Amino acid sequence: MKKYILGGITGFLVATTLSAHAEEITSLIGKTIQGAFPFQIEGKTLGTPAIVVDGTSYLPVRAFGEATGYEVSFNADLGISLKKKEEQPPLPSPSPTPSPSATPGPSAVGDPSRGYQAIKSVSFSLKDEKTKKSTGDFGLIQVDGAQYVSLSTVSSFYTISWNEPLVQLSLNGQLVTLITTNNQYSKGTGAFTYDGTIYINLSMLNLKGIVKEGALALSEDI
Structure with missing residues (x-):
């Protein structure tokens, strides 16, 4: 050695x-x-x-x-x-680019999942009536040029009753629409089930929706 x-x-x-x-x-x-x-x-x-x-x-x-x-x-x-050794602090993550305050982008074609958007607050206004508001976990789907909202989105404003596959919506004691719910989405349908939730076409209620800063404003589609 x-x-x-x-x-x-x-x-x-x-x-x-x-x-x-x-x-x-x-x-x-x-x-x-x-x-x-x-x-x-x-x-x-x-x-x-x-x-x-x-x-x-x-x-x-x-x-x-x-x-x-x-x-x-x-x-x-x-x-x-x-x-x-002193640990170096992690670099800050870049701030996400804020979404523009406007109506949701182009609707998906034939695929509800691509047109889905989560909504946390909804305002509802009709002519000659005071605007009403509701907060919660809501959903908006834009697909094939149509807008659909989950029933919970309008449940604070309409009286809803259903006996599957029929869904009935009334406002101020007056029947607004009676729709047959489809299990699968098809273009132009009045209502369908997505992810276990019923979505209704806003045109069936003569409404249109505009999203601004994560809030959905529902108004008459004149």
Whole structure:
């Protein structure tokens, strides 16, 4: 086994016990290195090996510190210092581009899922009547040039009753429409079921919808 002199590398080694005193380190100067072996952290082998002197293992300070997230520095008076590296704050995510305040974009063709839009508030206004408002989890679907709303969207304004497949909507005690509900969507249908919810064509109520900042405004389609 080759012999190595410890004096040239003592400034870069630390005992695995981390309890050596200054006089103990001094007593090692000139001692023979009895062995060198690879050293791994989390399965990754460090580039600088650990050594054994008098039966005690010593690790390379700089390689060990950098591998475990420490900055290593040396001062002739203070000795070797390890300081935990400061974590860099994550870069802020770019702000999403706000959607324009306007009527929803072009309706999907033949696919209700592509024309779906979640709505949180609805206003309802008819001629010579005070505007009414409602909040909740509502849905608007634009498909094949038509607008459909979930029954819950208009339930605060209309009296709804149904006996599947028929859905009846009344306003102020007067029947507005009676519609047959289809299980599957078909172009021009008066009502259909989507994701377990009944959607009704606004044209059946003589209404049109405009979305502005996530709110749906329903008014007469004159």
